[in-house]
Amino acid sequence: MRSRLAVLRQDKCHPDRCEKECYRFCPMVRTGNETVTFDEKSHKAIISEVLCEGCGICVKRCPFNAITIIGLPEELEGKETNRYGPNGFVLYGLPIPREGRVTGLLGPNGIGKSTVIKILSGEIMPNLGRGEEVGWDEILKRYAGSELFDYFKALRDGSIRSATKPQYVDRIPKVFTGNVAELLERTDEKGMMKDYASLLGIDKLFEHEIDTLSGGELQRVAITACISRDADIYFLDELTPYLDIYQRIKVTNLVQELSKDVTVFVVEHDLAILDSMADVLHIAYGIPSVYGVITSIKGVRTGINEYLSGYLAKENIRIRDKPIKFEAHHPRDDTGGNPFIIYNSFEVSYDHFKLNAQGGTIYEGEMLGIVGENSIGKSTFLKVLAGKITPSRGDPGIETRISYKPQYIKADEDITVQDLLSSITQEFNSAYYRSEILKPLQLEEILDSSLILLSGGELQRTAIAATLSREADLYIFDEPSAHLDVEQRMQATKVIRKFVENNNLCAMVVDHDIYMIDLLSDRLLVFDGKPGEWGRVEGPFNMRDGMNRFLKMINTTFRRDEEGRPRINKLNSKLDREQKAAGEYYYVLEG
């Protein structure tokens, strides 16, 4: 029986660039045991979990931090669902999809969520942790007497039709050439495609070529393509990246509607959206890239609250030191401080779009949240502040050095994360840079990785670090939450805030994750208008006025649960109507 887990990150093991420290320093090898051997083809290390004594010397000696060795929690033994080869990532447990419900899966990046989808959709057969293929008979034997038995039997018999919305929509243009109509017609199995497309506002894009779409448009096309299939179970792997809040709520309603007589399974990191979309959820915990455990089913409210509290009660597992908490009452009105940037009103006119910006003051050390629908002029506004666009009327009248993280991050250079960051800042080797930027953004582990091989979340964290590494007065982040998990969103928020406060600078963050906006902003800039036609930016407002203005525009109110967490109200529910009448869309009334 295995009592130890030895996991080797294949992407980090570079036998051509090391001295085989894992082998040379292993005390077991020195006494003549074949504890560490090397793959004949790849020359990468193979660590025997049976022979390994768990001394941890190889873990410390490996120059690329490719090895993790842990004592396996007893209760997990024998619960392996899948293992990606010897010394590969191990998944324990599985969620149980239930008909007529939206089942959510919540957990950090690299914990096995997409693997779960691959297994439940039949893309890969679970190997029960053996690291090599096992047959259906064995799989069924393993799940005999459990709720998953019938599911796997149906998978084996090919009687489950599933449809999947993949995680990374950015990859679609690489595998499909043609226009939107051509893509969508291929999956229109229920004859509902046109209805879905118009509900999601992409019906005007049918003639557009796929490779010309924005991220938000691609996301909606991908969702439409998936739910248009005639399936028993739909897997939606992250729905919200690049969508604005308005679109996120529309997708939520559509998914809820869809789930009435089928099974829907969602992975999502926007907790306000997951909360209102899912009926039940499973949490995934463990060590990213090493092992992941899927919990049993939880109610969606309690599940999210447990996750935020940092402690999973039933499992008796602590997943974070500190809880994440929200202020139920709106924070004090801004107390001002030293004005740092004062900009004047201006206008930008394009052929089909007009932006009107009111002047404003930003204070030293301040974090401004920016909220507004897509195509309403947010980027145009920021480009004027950065001096990249000359306004058609007026002039912001500032000379501000801006460091800008765009919404879509390109990685077309084959250089490492370290090469990139050290080429931007001389601080790279300082203790400060390591402890305030690299460590909290979890970049230390990927310094040696090439930009072109990074995952979406890794690239996002690299881009945030790169933006903070440039010298500027104003730091702007366009949708930093995309592809980050909940922990990483909170860490990114902290890193930016500390940087801005310590250096008396300021930052603006455009984001559509309302919890993230809540946690990071001192005040809000609010965009109003008609997407693609005109936009108006007002503020900065204090949090209460800003939230009320913005949420009124998108006709959405939030209530508070017993823990003080904001939850989206159902449209026209009693609370929704009461709060609208009182004009309180987000914060709890004082008194």
Ligand code: ADP
């Ligand atoms: P999540 O969706 O939660 O981010 P994934 O299920 O994609 O996580 O991946 C979990 C872990 O499994 C990651 O560390 C990843 O490197 C590893 N992994 C994923 N797919 C494979 C594969 N085909 N072969 C080997 N390892 C894989």
Ligand code: ADP
């Ligand atoms: P957001 O950042 O809020 O998504 P943008 O500022 O990027 O919005 O765009 C607002 C509108 O202005 C969109 O309809 C867009 O098509 C249009 N637009 C942006 N840049 C240009 C340009 N250089 N020429 C013409 N129209 C533009």
Ligand code: MG
């Ligand atoms: Mg995934």
